[in-house]
Structures are given as C-alpha cells and as structure tokens.
Amino acid sequence: MAVTLTKRRFTVDEYHRMAEVGILTEKDRVELIDGEIVEMTAISSRHASVVKRLNALLTGRLGARAIVSVQDPVQLSKASEPQPDVVLLRPTPDFYAGGHPEPVDTLLLIEVADTSLPYDRGVKLPRYAAAGVIEVWIVDIAGDAVEVYRTPVPDGYRDVVRILRGGSLSPVAFPDLTLGVDEILGPR
Amino acid sequence: MAVALTKRRFTVDEYHRMAEAGILRDDDRVELIDGEIVEMTPIGFPHARCVIYLTEVFVRRLEGRAVVSPQGPLAIEGATQLQPDLVLLRPPLVRLPSAADALLVVEAADTSLERDRGVKLPRYAGAGVPEVWIVDFAGEAVEVYRVPSSDDYRNVVRVLRGGSLSPVAFPDLTLDVDEILGPRQA
Numbered sequence: 001m002a003v004t005l006t007k008r009r010f011t012v013d014e015y016h017r018m019a020e021v022g023i024l025t026e027k028d029r030v031e032l033i034d035g036e037i038v039e040m041t042a043i044s045s046r047h048a049s050v051v052k053r054l055n056a057l058l059t060g061r062l063g064a065r066a067i068v069s070v071q072d073p074v075q076l077s078k079a080s081e082p083q084p085d086v087v088l089l090r091p092t093p094d095f096y097a098g099g100h101p102e103p104v105d106t107l108l109l110i111e112v113a114d115t116s117l118p119y120d121r122g123v124k125l126p127r128y129a130a131a132g133v134i135e136v137w138i139v140d141i142a143g144d145a146v147e148v149y150r151t152p153v154p155d156g157y158r159d160v161v162r163i164l165r166g167g168s169l170s171p172v173a174f175p176d177l178t179l180g181v182d183e184i185l186g187p188r
Numbered sequence: 189m190a191v192a193l194t195k196r197r198f199t200v201d202e203y204h205r206m207a208e209a210g211i212l213r214d215d216d217r218v219e220l221i222d223g224e225i226v227e228m229t230p231i232g233f234p235h236a237r238c239v240i241y242l243t244e245v246f247v248r249r250l251e252g253r254a255v256v257s258p259q260g261p262l263a264i265e266g267a268t269q270l271q272p273d274l275v276l277l278r279p280p281l282v283r284l285p286s287a288a289d290a291l292l293v294v295e296a297a298d299t300s301l302e303r304d305r306g307v308k309l310p311r312y313a314g315a316g317v318p319e320v321w322i323v324d325f326a327g328e329a330v331e332v333y334r335v336p337s338s339d340d341y342r343n344v345v346r347v348l349r350g351g352s353l354s355p356v357a358f359p360d361l362t363l364d365v366d367e368i369l370g371p372r373q374a
Contacts, residue, residue, distance in 0.1 A: 003302045003303050003306040003307050005221065005224070005226045005227075005303065005307065006226065006227040007195075007224060007225065007226060007227070008212075008216065008218045008225040008226065008227050010211070014211045017209055017210070017211050018206070018209075018211060020209075021205060021208075021209040021211075022205075023198070023202045023205050023206060023209070023211075024196075028196060030196045033193070036193070036195060037195065037196040038193045038194065038195060038196065039193075039194040039195070039196055119193070123193065
C-alpha cells in the first residue's frame with residue numbers, strides 16, 4: 001500500500017547543528033535540499049576527472065579574480081544547502097570563513113553529471129534558479145556536451161544552450177574567459 | 189520530473205541525540221520510521237476522547253498488572269521508534285519501552301487509517317507486538333490484530349458497534365466498541 005508520509009524537514013541551522021553535535025559526520029556525503037537530507041551519488045573517476053579539469057582550468061585562467069570552490073556547500077536558502085561540484089565565487093579576504101557562500105556570491109555554478117543528470121536537471125537546477133544563481137553549467141558526460149543555463153526565473157532558467165564538442169563557452173561574469181567543451185570533457 | 193532521492197536515514201540513537209541537541213523539540217510531533225523522521229497527523233476530538241477513555245479504563249482496571257502509556261515512545265528496532273496512541277506495557281517500567289515490553293498497542297485512526305494499517309502495523313508485527321487494535325472512526329469499528337508474523341498479523345477481526353472485545357493479555361477486561369468509538373459522528 002502506498003502511503004504518503006510527511007517528512008520532518010530541517011532548516012539549514014538544524015542541519016549545521018547535526019554536524020556540530022556529531023549526528024552527521026565527515027563520512028556523510030549529504031546535501032540539504034528543501035529541508036531533506038539527501039545522500040549524494042558516488043563519484044566515478046570520469047566525473048572526478050572533469051571536476052579536476054575544471055578546477056585546473058578555472059584556477060589557472062582566473063587567478064585571484066574568483067575563488068574556485070570544489071564540492072563545498074553553498075547556502076541557497078533557509079532550507080537548502082547543496083554541494084555543487086564547482087562554483088566560482090566572488091573573492092572575499094576571509095575565503096568565506098564567516099559563513100558559507102550564498103547565491104549572491106555565486107558567479108557561476110557547475111554540476112558534472114554522469115549518473116546524476118536527472119537529479120541535477122530536475123531537482124537542483126530549479127532550486128538554483130529560484131535562489132537567483134545567475135548562471136549554471138551542467139556538464140553532460142554521457143551526452144558529450146555542456147548545457148548553459150542563464151537568466152533565472154522562479155522555477156527555471158529562461159536561456160538554455162547546449163554546446164557540443166568542438167564548441168566553446170564563456171561565463172557571463174567573465175566574458176573574456178573562453179573554455180572549450182573538449183577542454184572540459186577531456187579526451188573521449 | 190520525478191527523481192528518486194536517497195534520503196539520509198537516522199538510527200534511534202541519532203534521533204535521540206537530535207532531541208538532546210534541541211534540533212527536535214517538544215513541539216515536534218514526530219516518529220522515526222525506517223530511519224526517516226515523519227510528522228504525525230494532528231489529533232482530532234474523537235481520537236483524543238478515545239485515547240483519554242482507554243487510558244482511564246486501563247489505569248483503573250489494570251492497576252499493578254500493566255503500565256498504561258498514552259502517546260509515548262515505543263522502540264521497534266535500530267531505525268524505527270513509533271509513538272502509538274496507547275500502549276499497555278508489562279510492568280515494571282525500567283527503560284525506554286520497546287516492542288518486547290508491549291502487551292497491547294492501540295492506534296486511534298481518524299485521519300491516519302492508511303498509515304496505521306499500511307506503515308505501522310507491519311512494523312508492530314515484525315517486532316513481535318502480540319496484539320494491536322486499530323480504532324477506525326470512519327468505519328465505526330475496532331480492528332483486532334493478533335498472532336504476529338514477520339510483517340503482518342495472522343488473526344484479524346473487525347468488531348463493529350454493539351460488539352465488545354478483550355485484550356489477549358487481560359481476558360477478564362471487556363470493553364464495548366461503542367465506548368471506545370464514543371458518540372456517533374454527525
């Protein structure tokens with residue numbers, strides 16, 4: 001019998017408290033999505049290599065113009081704190097020691113998707129849009145493409161472009177930075 | 189788009205630490221079901237009256253023979269801790285009650301019938317709770333579940349208004365379905 005149970009949802013503060021008192025530990029690979037504590041999918045070596053590539057490319061080419069955040073939390077709202085694969089953050093002198101970055105600090109957010117494509121597109125993307133994250137890239141490893149989402153509206157992005165191998169793209173925040181899709185995906 | 193997310197599930201121990209740390213508070217009406225923290229449905233008048241009535245009768249008639257626990261916790265296993273509407277426990281009470289201490293569980297189901305039957309009942313059976321009564325206000329009956337198997341009860345009887353029933357553990361105590369259900373709802 002299918003019975004719908006209403007889950008007790010948690011705020012970001014309650015979620016942090018769980019970590020402070022040791023209920024959630026370093027071993028927990030979780031995100032807070034709309035008050036629910038969700039397990040993250042296992043990272044394949046292919047996925048990890050794309051994240052490393054992005055980190056190297058962005059750090060190398062942007063230098064001090066942005067902080068490159070890899071798989072660290074972004075506090076989207078009172079009830080969501082995901083850990084995107086890569087985020088370009090507005091530089092601050094304390095490197096966000098005083099609190100996790102918020103959407104206003106987020107210049108570009110990148111999710112690398114191998115098995116997580118439906119989750120990244122269906123669950124995370126609408127929440128990034130609702131929080132006002134100005135630009136999201138989803139690296140579709142299986143599809144050999146990078147999807148670019150811009151102009152957030154309350155439940156999605158108005159401008160969506162899919163760029164295939166051979167193509168290149170630039171973040172809105174750094175129009176002078178151009179990355180090739182092949183550079184991001186690496187060799188086939 | 190429907191995407192299945194894997195929730196982080198919690199143990200009974202972690203659940204208790206959330207209360208100690210003030211993450212879950214007194215005003216949280218929740219249960220832990222298979223590691224998920226689930227909100228309980230609000231309590232309406234027929235439900236409240238039924239639990240108060242049964243508490244009174246059981247306390248009066250079973251003095252020294254059973255501990256009456258209305259809306260208290262009952263540990264089921266590592267990741268489930270339910271809060272039945274009423275439990276008769278084997279005395280004396282020396283620790284957090286678990287299924288092994290339960291003589292009878294009563295669930296008053298006004299809005300929660302499907303959840304009581306579909307979610308909680310199999311867990312009571314699996315944990316070996318010997319007898320469960322589900323008070324079905326809409327159906328004007330009390331369902332009696334006995335002889336637990338791994339996820340269900342072998343022996344199920346539905347007693348309607350006009351009928352009466354006794355707990356297996358206390359055959360000398362007979363209750364009328366009319367008294368349990370209270371006045372007919374408009």
